[in-house]
Amino acid sequence: MSKRLALVAGFALPMLVQPVSAQTAPAPMVAKMKALMASPAFAKAKTSLDSDWDRIVKDLVTLTEIPAPPFKEATRAKAYAAMLTEAGLTDVEIDAEGNASGIRKGTGGGAPLLLVQAHLDTVFPEGTDTHVKHEGDKLRAPGIGDDTTGLAVLLALVRALDRAGFKTKQDIVFAGNVGEEGPGDLRGTRYFFQKSKYKDRIKQFISIEPSRESVTTGGVGSKRYKVIFHGPGGHSYGNFGIVNPAYAMANAITAFSKMQVPATPKTTFNVGIVEGGTSVNSVPHDVAMTIDMRSESKAELDKEDAYLKSILQPAVDMENKARSTSRGSITYTLQQIGERPVGQTPEDSNIVRVATAAQNVVGVTPRYGAGSSDSNIPMSLGIPAVTLGSGFPTGGNHALDEWVQVEKAGTLRELQVDLATIITLANGQ
């Protein structure tokens, strides 16, 4: 079961960040950010984060131990909605897609709003033990880093805003969203932009994922397929000589593996899973492979897609010519199982510059890069979006031995950056 479910996992941000450049914001912007982060109000926010440290860790453990497999985030969503209420948000709800969200009203009377998200779902299937193990300064459990750190941190940011008395012009919606990981195919974020009651008002977007000192400005696009090769099937001995779909698939894989792609913009392809057949002594009825193709460029991704589609029929034809089709011929079915749009938030956009300025103020020159996460959706729609870090050092994301290091100073510094970015973007003062 875990293997089947794992098929659809993946797409964690941390594994995907590709450093593109290291940047500093324009001096006036940094000066303005410095003023904010040196203000008495921001000092209160820092105090709030500092005094909240044990609570952040406690929330992290609590949430990690509520399993949230793909499409089964409901229990964690309910718990998270209660936490959003407790943190002081209003209009807390679980929407039709399953996202838990609440609003922090601004002074501007509505209209444009900033959506800040962390995702509820993990890659791990039902039945995975998510009990947190304490090992020195490490906490170990599946899903604890990606993205449960984001969920815990987001609550601390809300509390810090309130305790410091920050007022922002724009409304800010904070959400724990569903469906970020592979099989979810970004369904939670798609819902926010396509169907939610906020859909036309979201003008800026931040997602918080496990990393630090980075600003993700690009969304790597991807197309995923399952290709199934069908044949008549039969007995390996009694029906020897008939076409075998495994041979047709081998022809296709061999051709696929010869695809030419550019190094820049980065473009990749993969056969991730092969499966099929019922017994060693049966000619299979069906065999299948799953394919992942990605690119930073829509044009290159489209070229990959065209190449894949061009090789399948010849691979099938080759097998139909090599053996007998007396019981039937090989055919194939191409099933799209995922698509993430290519997107980019320009490096000179306000949202990137603000996040960069905040990093610069704390002495960091952030890495820019491209990822594949919830930000792909707004990026592909031309809505300014970045992915920022939850601050915690993490490792083993998507693996059963996933861990988080409870490292206070660096994590709190990242949270100050996140907070200053949010306040500035929401036109706070």
Place this chain on the structure above:
Amino acid sequence: MSKRLALVAGFALPMLVQPVSAQTAPAPMVAKMKALMASPAFAKAKTSLDSDWDRIVKDLVTLTEIPAPPFKEATRAKAYAAMLTEAGLTDVEIDAEGNASGIRKGTGGGAPLLLVQAHLDTVFPEGTDTHVKHEGDKLRAPGIGDDTTGLAVLLALVRALDRAGFKTKQDIVFAGNVGEEGPGDLRGTRYFFQKSKYKDRIKQFISIEPSRESVTTGGVGSKRYKVIFHGPGGHSYGNFGIVNPAYAMANAITAFSKMQVPATPKTTFNVGIVEGGTSVNSVPHDVAMTIDMRSESKAELDKEDAYLKSILQPAVDMENKARSTSRGSITYTLQQIGERPVGQTPEDSNIVRVATAAQNVVGVTPRYGAGSSDSNIPMSLGIPAVTLGSGFPTGGNHALDEWVQVEKAGTLRELQVDLATIITLANGQ
């Protein structure tokens, strides 16, 4: 689960019988057989079979409803041992391998004996519903034909021998054996010839499998492998460019599919199952395929084996040259998962002629052929062996909709043939 278990299923006799020739026995032998089958004692045996008909069907249903998955035949073996005792055999036991057997002592004081078997195991995994459905003159349930008909029939043969008062010179051991189907790899019969207390005394062998009007004289040999291709694995995007074991396996399958084999002696090959990989966006660590190769000729089977072994390293090398081995290279492991020896009982041997003569007496010119079943073991050892029919018309062997037709006349005719063959071989009078 069913797929994994099904991997090792297969090798049912009925699917494999390859008609080679249709034969009649020498006239004097037919005359002698005719005298036996016209004798008053044999008339009593026929009456016994006729009056036992309902009981045969009842035993068939009872035994079918005791599941006997590969390596899990114990419950059925225990029930069958009790039935062997009830049928009148002595020294009934379940041996160390799990075979249930009993002996019908001859008048010769021991030494050479005839072993008559039907197999206890079915191909179906634990949890399969084996409840028998009655549909007109058909009984439907997984495993009901192959080889539960053989088990039920064998009991009727024992009773007929006793009721007719037949004495034979040789001892006859009747057994319900384990391990005939794929994963069992003939372990029950291997045990009889290699380790059982009868091992040096078995000079003739009959197995009873679902068919009629056939005498299986050849044992098709087979070799089965699982080939696993190992690689470093990694993220499809982050580690793009590294070697992929699925591509190496595709190279191997393509080369394997080009193997040249003769039509006569019949020689076949197959890729039955392909599997591997953990997620669509991971470069797999391991992928694997299962391979079945068979031949009526040991020399041809050995050639197939050599060919397979010659293509694997080049397939791996090709992939290691095509992509980066910076994280590790592709390697492979070849695991043998099954081997059945090639064997043949000459068509002019006494055992084949006796079985043929019995068929001739009831007006049948039996089909000769080669199969892959328990008889392969004695055949490969040069011990005279044939597979005879349980008589019932059957269909859907190894499928969940397997069925048996309750057709009395033709089935009883086949049982008379079996009985006359057994009596003659055991030097009965």
